[in-house]
Amino acid sequence: MNAQDIVSGRYRIERHIGRGGMQDVYLAQDILLESNVALKTPQPGQPDKRFKSSAKISARVNHHNVAKTLDYIEENGRLFLIEEFVDGDNLENKLKTFGAIDPHLAARIFLHVSKGVAASHHAGVVHRDLKPSNIIVEHGINLHELKITDFGIATLTEEVFDEAAREGDITRSTSGTIRGALPYMAPEMMFRQPGEHPGASVDIWSLGAMMFQILTGKVPFGVYLQAAVNVQNRNREPWPDFMTSNPQYKILAQQLQSLVEECLQYNVADRPTADDVVAKISNLCFIGVDRKVGSVTNLIQNGYSGFIDGDDGVTTFFSRESVYGSKSSATPGKRVCYSNFPGSPRDRGHPIIVIE
DSSP, X not given: OOTTOEETTTEEEEEEEEEOSSEEEEEEEETTTTEEEEEEXXXXXXXXXXXXXXXXXXXXXXXXXXXXXXXXXXXXXXXXXXXXXXXXXXXXXXXXXXXXXXXXXXXXXHHHHHHHHHHHHHTTOOOSOOOGGGEEEESSSOOOSEEEOOGGGHHHHHHHHHHXXXXXXXXXXXXXXXXXXXXXXXHHHHTOOTTOOOOTHHHHHHHHHHHHHHHHSSOSSOSHHHHHHHHHXXXXXXXXXXXXXXXHHHHHHHHHHHHHHHHTOSSGGGSOOHHHHHHHHHTSOOOOOOOEEEEEEEEETTTTEEEXXXXXXXXXXXEGGGBSSOGGGOOTTOEEEEXXXXXXXXXXXXXXXXXX
């Protein structure tokens, strides 16, 4: 499609903004309401007979942490899904900047995602393809605004997985959708047989796999076929020592580790529901203060503490005990993400993540 094309006499294409394993995504202008929307259409060769069914199902989900399905169109032999446009970036790209995210910010992300998943499960919708690239977050580093996308192709995704299962081995599929999903895919989905339809618990496994990556900077089982082999052999990355070696993060990190372990249970019956996950995270104590970005300028006290010059012009004091990850990483010149709190003679920074 080209810029200025009009769909259904209402949606004017502005530009192409994304491509997944199954669809192209365009930024479009709703001429009637004078607002931006995301216009999605299946890529050539992708099955489309259940696209309409997917749209109807996903339209049931109404939650702040889920991108809302607004419209469905069949025109000139093409199918279009109109979805709420979220101005931001996907979580996959954010993780490339952050690396391992401290337990406080990670808990907030986990809470928002699990609330969106819980709302969809209450509406009878299973995503089946939860992964960081399907989660859109606001620009910048605060990550307050977070929405799960592509519930609109939940049924279509199931069809792709079912077709791969009929071919004999879903884990060896060349489908971009399946390859991208494998690092977060539940074992009952990976090794499903034709006609088997795993339920809501597959999203819980995906939640756990994403949370592991957010906290550690690594996917728990590797990527592509390696992920399938490691899931089958129950060979998972270990929790890194830095998560619990620092007393300032230890308790919350252990609580989140325990919840992730529950989500990554092989026995489906042993996994929590999305409501359980929401309730457990809601009972945790974590910092929800806005984040800032700045640069470490110099270290004092034999490198035990130092100062950050914030991009907002405020200088903040920090202790290396507040750095999540390798304490030696916060060296002069490094860019860091942090919260700051009133102090004298300087504000105090905590938590701190090195982002460059």
